Amino acid sequence: MTRVPLEQKVLSENDRAAAELREQFRASGTLCLNIIGSPGCGKTALLEKTLAAMDPYARVAVLTGDIQTDADAQRLGRYGFPARQITTGGACHLDARMIVRSLSGWLTGDVDLLFIENVGNLVCPTSYDLGEHAKIVVLSAAEGEEKPLKYPGIFYKSELMVLSKVDLLPYVPFDRELAIRNARATNPAIEVVEVSATTGQGIDGWLQWIARRRSAAGLRVS
Amino acid sequence: MHEFGIAQSILEAVRTEAAKHPGARAVKVGVRIGPMAGVDRESLSFCFQAAAEMDGDAGLALELEEGASDELDLKYIELEEP
Numbered sequence: 001m002t003r004v005p006l007e008q009k010v011l012s013e014n015d016r017a018a019a020e021l022r023e024q025f026r027a028s029g030t031l032c033l034n035i036i037g038s039p040g041c042g043k044t045a046l047l048e049k050t051l052a053a054m055d056p057y058a059r060v061a062v063l064t065g066d067i068q069t070d071a072d073a074q075r076l077g078r079y080g081f082p083a084r085q086i087t088t089g090g091a092c093h094l095d096a097r098m099i100v101r102s103l104s105g106w107l108t109g110d111v112d113l114l115f116i117e118n119v120g121n122l123v124c125p126t127s128y129d130l131g132e133h134a135k136i137v138v139l140s141a142a143e144g145e146e147k148p149l150k151y152p153g154i155f156y157k158s159e160l161m162v163l164s165k166v167d168l169l170p171y172v173p174f175d176r177e178l179a180i181r182n183a184r185a186t187n188p189a190i191e192v193v194e195v196s197a198t199t200g201q202g203i204d205g206w207l208q209w210i211a212r213r214r215s216a217a218g219l220r221v222s
Numbered sequence: 223m224h225e226f227g228i229a230q231s232i233l234e235a236v237r238t239e240a241a242k243h244p245g246a247r248a249v250k251v252g253v254r255i256g257p258m259a260g261v262d263r264e265s266l267s268f269c270f271q272a273a274a275e276m277d278g279d280a281g282l283a284l285e286l287e288e289g290a291s292d293e294l295d296l297k298y299i300e301l302e303e304p
Contacts, residue, residue: 002246153260
């Protein structure tokens with residue numbers, strides 16, 4: 001019996017594709033944000049509000065993943081920016097190879113900002129590097145404040161928690177301070193923005209976070 | 223449930239490594255998983271068994287070790303040489 005030591009990532013194939021994407025984003029000056037949250041937490045609504053708030057000449061694009069239907073690409077395509085659906089046909093997450101395939105031959109010019117809306121899921125997308133600059137977790141006030149403790153992986157890997165649907169706070173038994181405390185117990189460095197896609201509250205703060213992240217990535221602030 | 227995909231990635235890596243040792247048969251693979259990796263160990267073991275059987279590698283064992291943070295690494299494979 002011979003034991004051969006290996007020092008490699010289990011997902012090294014994915015990581016190779018992610019490295020290719022990272023290089024592509026660096027060359028095109030694109031900030032790529034990977035948005036992750038449970039089904040119904042408001043990822044698409046957040047992106048709709050974000051696109052609606054953008055300068056119409058901004059160079060922004062969205063890839064959106066779902067198991068079935070192109071409903072989200074249709075919703076997101078109404079704002080004048082390129083939006084493309086990735087239908088995984090069963091897979092509960094996006095992987096880097098799906099992103100490589102979807103980007104190939106799609107956009108006619110470079111974009112400054114690429115949003116990837118992951119498949120609604122707090123677990124599986126955590127493991128897959130998509131070459132993004134940052135993972136962002138969306139947690140809604142309609143969920144439980146204990147989610148960061150139940151699903152620590154995604155909160156650990158995210159730079160930012162978007163607390164969504166904050167317009168519901170007066171009506172639901174959700175303790176926002178406890179939710180933030182729980183997120184920071186998992187990841188002390190996680191930043192938080194609170195938004196409502198319905199009222200527009202906090203969207204400015206979210207856009208400012210994106211601009212700061214662009215400059216932190218050494219990219220031009222548009 | 224992405225553990226099946228992870229199981230397939232492990233099997234792929236085992237095959238690639240075993241191919242470098244002609245005639246040898248892989249009997250065990252060691253994987254280290256951290257608590258933040260977002261991978262369920264029990265589910266991964268179950269999927270690994272199923273995926274290995276589908277590939278005709280039913281004799282291949284998976285040994286999971288406790289890792290740090292979001293580690294999801296292959297540590298070793300054990301080969302039976304002819």
